[in-house]
Amino acid sequence: METKKAIISVNNLVKKYDDFVAVQGLSFEVYENEIFGLLGPNGAGKTTTLEIIETLRDKTSGEIIVDGFSVDKQAHNIKQIIGVQLQAAGYYPNLNLIELIELFAGLYGANIKPMEMLEKVNLQDKAKAKYKALSGGQKQRFSIATTLINQPKIIFLDEPTTGLDPQARRNLWDLITEIRDAGTTVVITTHYMDEAEQLCDRVAFVERGQIIALDTPDNLIDKLINSGFERKKEVKKANLEDVFINLTGQEWRE
Numbered sequence: 740m741e742t743k744k745a746i747i748s749v750n751n752l753v754k755k756y757d758d759f760v761a762v763q764g765l766s767f768e769v770y771e772n773e774i775f776g777l778l779g780p781n782g783a784g785k786t787t788t789l790e791i792i793e794t795l796r797d798k799t800s801g802e803i804i805v806d807g808f809s810v811d812k813q814a815h816n817i818k819q820i821i822g823v824q825l826q827a828a829g830y831y832p833n834l835n836l837i838e839l840i841e842l843f844a845g846l847y848g849a850n851i852k853p854m855e856m857l858e859k860v861n862l863q864d865k866a867k868a869k870y871k872a873l874s875g876g877q878k879q880r881f882s883i884a885t886t887l888i889n890q891p892k893i894i895f896l897d898e899p900t901t902g903l904d905p906q907a908r909r910n911l912w913d914l915i916t917e918i919r920d921a922g923t924t925v926v927i928t929t930h931y932m933d934e935a936e937q938l939c940d941r942v943a944f945v946e947r948g949q950i951i952a953l954d955t956p957d958n959l960i961d962k963l964i965n966s967g968f969e970r971k972k973e974v975k976k977a978n979l980e981d982v983f984i985n986l987t988g989q990e991w992r993e
């Protein structure tokens with residue numbers, strides 16, 4: 740059997756905010772070159788966990804290793820091999836997309852061609868546009884492009900498709916899959932179960948700071964079916980979203 744190599748190992752992670760325990764002893768591994776999903780309700784501790792792995796937030800206890808580097812002692816090394824989405828506030832309003840990418844590339848010391856980065860996310864036509872003039876889907880694609888500037892081994896995407904229409908979401912799923920296929924490991928958080936099912940190679944369900952299930956979407960669904968679960972309503976071969984996509988087409992246009 741093929742053995743998978745862990746690129747992220749989280750061991751007994753605990754995060755307390757004063758008396759409140761937001762993350763209660765999480766342990767999981769993310770394999771090299773997979774799309775790994777952290778799923779769970781609001782407040783489950785997904786963003787906290789992600790930001791601790793990204794070395795942006797301190798942990799209370801536990802051990803995290805990212806590509807052989809410890810978050811405690813080698814945060815600097817970790818920062819160099821990961822791609823993180825910047826907050827929109829970091830996108831200086833007077834700069835256009837090309838200029839923003841040049842700026843970030845300069846900060847990273849990365850030798851990349853800004854137009855090629857925009858082509859990767861299909862925003863070449865918007866090269867001279869300002870960030871605030873983009874649609875929601877375009878903003879997300881630009882934000883994903885910025886995670887790729889330092890040619891990272893791992894990118895982290897926190898709810899990348901929230902607020903997007905079905906076409907924009909599917910386009911983004913294709914983009915994220917292409918990024919994985921090009922050799923990058925992707926860690927994503929989402930509330931959308933259809934997204935997790937379509938996109939993620941493996942998912943962890945987090946509830947109240949604990950992992951309550953972790954497997955491939957297929958295995959989790961099969962386990963439930965084998966336990967005797969049946970949907971109350973017969974599922975049709977298409978749903979309303981399929982109708983929408985069929986009526987309006989699939990092209991990038993948002």
Ligand SMILES: Nc1ncnc2c1ncn2[C@@H]1O[C@H](COP(=O)(O)OP(=O)(O)OP(=O)(O)O)[C@@H](O)[C@H]1O
Pocket residue numbers: 756761779780781782783784785786787788
């Ligand atoms: N800086 C903070 N100070 C105090 N409590 C915090 C802080 N950040 C997060 N929390 C609390 O920790 C818990 C987990 O928050 P977190 O943002 O990690 O959840 P999440 O799973 O990402 O939720 P969502 O899906 O809503 O983004 C929540 O109860 C939240 O209120």
